[in-house]
Amino acid sequence: xxxxxxxxxxxxxxxxxxxxxxxxxxxxxxxxxxxxxxxxxxxxxxxxxxxxxxxxxxxxxxxxxxxxxxxxxxxxxxxxxxxxxxxxxxxxxxxxxxxxxxxxxxxxxxxxxxxxxxxxxxxxxxxxxxxxxxxxxxxxxxxxxxxxxxxxxxxxxxxxxxxxxxxxxxxxxxxxxxxxxxxxxxxxxxxxxxxxxxxxxxxx
Amino acid sequence: xxxxxxxxxxxxxxxxxxxxxxxxxxxxxxxxxxxxxxxxxxxxxxxxxxxxxxxxxxxxxxxxxxxxxxxxxxxxxxxxxxxxxxxxxxxxxxxxxxxxxxxxxxxxxxxxxxxxxxxxxxxxxxxxxxxxxxxxxxxxxxxxxxxxxxxxxxxxxxxxxxxxxxxxxxxxxxxxxxxxxxxxxxxxxxxxxxxxxxxxxxxx
DNA sequence: CATTATACTGTATAAATATATAGTATATTT
DNA sequence: AAATATACTATATATTTATACAGTATAATG
Numbered sequence: 348x349x350x351x352x353x354x355x356x357x358x359x360x361x362x363x364x365x366x367x368x369x370x371x372x373x374x375x376x377x378x379x380x381x382x383x384x385x386x387x388x389x390x391x392x393x394x395x396x397x398x399x400x401x402x403x404x405x406x407x408x409x410x411x412x413x414x415x416x417x418x419x420x421x422x423x424x425x426x427x428x429x430x431x432x433x434x435x436x437x438x439x440x441x442x443x444x445x446x447x448x449x450x451x452x453x454x455x456x457x458x459x460x461x462x463x464x465x466x467x468x469x470x471x472x473x474x475x476x477x478x479x480x481x482x483x484x485x486x487x488x489x490x491x492x493x494x495x496x497x498x499x500x501x502x503x504x505x506x507x508x509x510x511x512x513x514x515x516x517x518x519x520x521x522x523x524x525x526x527x528x529x530x531x532x533x534x535x536x537x538x539x540x541x542x543x544x545x546x547x548x549x550x551x
Numbered sequence: 552x553x554x555x556x557x558x559x560x561x562x563x564x565x566x567x568x569x570x571x572x573x574x575x576x577x578x579x580x581x582x583x584x585x586x587x588x589x590x591x592x593x594x595x596x597x598x599x600x601x602x603x604x605x606x607x608x609x610x611x612x613x614x615x616x617x618x619x620x621x622x623x624x625x626x627x628x629x630x631x632x633x634x635x636x637x638x639x640x641x642x643x644x645x646x647x648x649x650x651x652x653x654x655x656x657x658x659x660x661x662x663x664x665x666x667x668x669x670x671x672x673x674x675x676x677x678x679x680x681x682x683x684x685x686x687x688x689x690x691x692x693x694x695x696x697x698x699x700x701x702x703x704x705x706x707x708x709x710x711x712x713x714x715x716x717x718x719x720x721x722x723x724x725x726x727x728x729x730x731x732x733x734x735x736x737x738x739x740x741x742x743x744x745x746x747x748x749x750x751x752x753x754x755x
Numbered sequence: 756c757a758t759t760a761t762a763c764t765g766t767a768t769a770a771a772t773a774t775a776t777a778g779t780a781t782a783t784t785t
Numbered sequence: 786a787a788a789t790a791t792a793c794t795a796t797a798t799a800t801t802t803a804t805a806c807a808g809t810a811t812a813a814t815g
Contacts, residue, residue, distance in 0.1 A: 370618025410614035414574025475681035
């Protein structure tokens, strides 16, 4: 992180204060009003300087598209969506699948994650994953053998242990003797890995 | 607070998730994209309904001028100690037993709780409680049959199902067939109930 | 049975906003 | 001495965005 100039610090503080006060970031004009600038370009150039120094991110084209980069994890809390294991289709954050959102501190689990998945069924019982548990899912394709993955095979979504047995053969193994392994031949069947489990929460 | 419709809840969640993801609220068009609406007016009317019911505030004329009203639940976070199952003696919050502290929002589980207990052994495996899991423990003497309790019998601390079989007989039942029930005659043996499990967290 | 709330599509537009361009001036670095 | 970063004013404009208006349809309410 490069050093910030006093004026840039003022602009950064102004953005933070504005967000705290209103709930959304300021426009260039808002910053000018707050800090007494007479040209929107004053704000613009400061914003670009802050962006270059990585203090903020600016989403191009979006109004008020400023977000403050906060690499240090201060017990900031986040709202994470809880999605259900929909029988057909992958768990998506977009639509009717979001059950509710759960407030959880950033860095709660060792790895960061993207959403919670509500578990249906007992196929991972012996891994201590019970019905209605919430799995913290990190969307990633970096899977190692033995990871617990959220996998979609032809519109069916399941939670299983991942094991690549051969270059084109993946085994999805349940942790329950009442269920059997799923062998997926990647040349015949489409397998999409939604992500992997990085944690679990049970409310009882 | 008036009651919210399922669809309005989705829109509200969508706003919250969008803010988490981007740092700023969505536009009407953004909401449509996320939820699959084809007219910006769909988002607009839902927003106005949410505003009328006081779930959100909308700043007139401002782009992305949506803020979520959440005066009551301020997602206050607390530091909870993680204590180990010390072989002799009850889990105390004395500093030598505190492994570390975990930041967790208030009201994270349905019931409030006092500390986390690091689980040793697999005696509650079939209840989905695995080695190294963290049990959220509420210090209480109000125990019902079937509750998962943290019990101390003569300096030995265990986690078990609680069942009062007779006025003076308590059974502490494991959830693992390799372990056997512990029958406690309250007239002969001292049983102290440390508290009960109200939730579980697994970091993996 | 009329009214109101919910839940949408589709179109239009004034206002809000990001952002480029053209300058001026000072301090710092190479 | 030239280049670069900072720190502004002033103007212009394409795009983004909020928001109104016109419909359709269904369920709930009084």
